[in-house]
Amino acid sequence: MENKILLAHGSGGKLAHELVEKSLVKALANPFLAKLDDSAVIDFSGRLAFTTDSYVVSPIFFPGGDIGKLAVCGTVNDLAMSGARPLYLSLSFIIEEGFSQSELDEVVDSIRKTAGEAGVEIVTGDTKVVHRGSADKLFINTAGVGIIAEGVNISGSNAKAGDKVILSGAIGEHGIAVVSQREGLSFSTNLKSDCAPLGSLVAEMIDACPNIHCLRDPTRGGLATSLNELAKQSMVSIRIEEERIPLREEVLAACEMLGFDPLYVANEGKLVAIVPSKDADRVLKAMRKNRYGKNATIIGEVGAEKPGRVVMKTILGASRIVDMLVGDLLPRIC
């Protein structure tokens, strides 16, 4: 019979210790975890970026990734969006009683691989097991810290009129990859989630231009929501051109079928950068050298009139407003 996680695995006793040592410490092997202390103790100097996120994606395994990979990338990317070099992560599991041990091992392995690629260490964590029905299989929380170099000042409120807006690649892949697995919507596609750690991409961008104004990763709510957030935070307007936005045919096809607008579909391995106009080409060049920025392109620019508004020029040349996502993206017949 397949090994299952039991309530006892979360209770702090022998089974719990076994779970932590075998499935987590051993798998994620590093000096911090090996100490098994209550806290990781780290030497630090400089400006610290600190972020946290919880991951409740369903299904937990999807084309191109899983909840573990997402939990590392999401937090690593949030640090990167502040211009920080991601360093250390905490990792907390809330496991539903009855969850399969082998699936947990798979998730942990995915975390290990992704953390390795991202150059971060998991230094502390926690495991809880809850009654059947109290969690949807597995929830993960990660918190992360990173260090911001001197002179780097990236914030959603720094955009200035005349800046260029750069998008690192095609949109909508993660959202569509996940939705293709949902009950009631199933369709098959070669599309994979674009889930990826962007720390190295951002580091290379900052090398090319320390004066990047804004970075944002368009996750839930998609590109449209992120651009709106930036426009409001910086009190500027953002104008983009529909034709310039890279979009894969499969994403467009799935959106057409379900009635989604690709501008609102989630991404987990893309970023939007707002940079001074004179630096745009240099940043673009640096991005295109990185595997996660190969298709980077300038999609628009920042203006001063009508602050807070995002406007898109359609293929016909007319303009329309692009608002934030409201509610959830739901498949529609109309």
Place this chain on the structure above:
Amino acid sequence: MKYISEFRRSELAQGLLSQIQRQSKTPVRFMEFCGGHTVTIFRYGIRQLLPKTIEMVSGPGCPICVTANADLDKAIALAQVPGVIIATFGDMLRVPGSRSSLQETKAVGGDVRTVYSTMDALKVAEDNPDNSVVFLGIGFETTAPTIAASILQAEEKGLKNYYVLSLHKLCPPVIKALLDWSEVKLHGLICPGHVSAIIGSHPWEFIARDYGIPCVISGFEVLDILQSVSMLVNQVENGKSQVEIAYRRGVRPEGNQQALKLMRQVFEPAPAQWRGMGEVQGSGLKLRKKYQRFDAELAFDIKSGPTSEPAGCICGDILRGVKTPADCQLFGKTCTPQYPVGPCMVSSEGSCSAYYFYGVSLGE
């Protein structure tokens, strides 16, 4: 994507716009009946690009928007019955009824599941034999045959737990009612493309013949809409009024006989409540006696409580083309996509939603 991308080519759009600019002399008001056409028009900013001689007004062709509160309340009441699973198209989830919405009902324990197709709903019924699965049958003649097919499939499979709440509407009767009320003078009608794929072009002929209004059956891509507007302008400038099919790749004059056959086998016309328009005879569909056992209205004792309309909401006037969202006191203030008061703001193809999202008065 084949047969989509080709109909979005901007250089071909310029040609059509140019043709329209050149030909249009008489001031006219055209209505696009179908919500899907409204979305294309707003998404591409077509209104801004047409000459000043052409005024576009949106019609009530949004099946979500025209579902009466009383009917939505029934669906919500059903969602609260223990053991019932509501299977619905995503469009209906956030629409506010008199007291609640399906989404809110789901949040407090109702089993409400979004599906893309009745095929998925049938699977839910097969996988949950101890539950009753009620499918919310909304939509026009495009969707009704698919619901009919699902009932016939349920019959074939011997499913005892599949039901349909039929809230389907038919287009030609309501267009006739609109024209009879003549609240808005129309000089041309863009007819729904996929409804016509099912019913053909003949059911629209009364509009051209008895009301003298030119009709063009249009597809949903930007080139389709522009071509249809051009054809309407052409009819107007030449004093013609007939039904033309612009969407020739999708619509045959006789429609889809098989789909009509299945629809008529399972459903019969019945009076229906249209939001903002009251009861329109023969504009709805109900299950025939032979298929009564699939009828959710008969299978469940639905206690939906008193119906109320949201105060200040002028969705009804907007649906009839008499007012625009800009005329509504609530628009953009107390009624927003995040906190919608009426369905025209919730539905992705409702006029209010289109105005809000695409910023209609953008003269850029």
Place this chain on the structure above:
Amino acid sequence: MCLAIPALIKSIENKEAEAEIGGISRRISLWLTPEARVGDYVLVHTGYAINILDQREAEETLTLLRQIAQLEEEG
């Protein structure tokens, strides 16, 4: 209303078909279009083919639109 997209039929089994559009594929029902064949393009609405797309008409419409574009440019 009525989102329907053109999809290519790749295979048929009983009254269902595997249809493909832009690299994604989905099982669809042919209950409303029993005469559809492999290689046909059909309009898919909520998982059902509601009509067979007339490819010849599609090409003719595009030709017409190209002619209009050309005439307008010259004129």
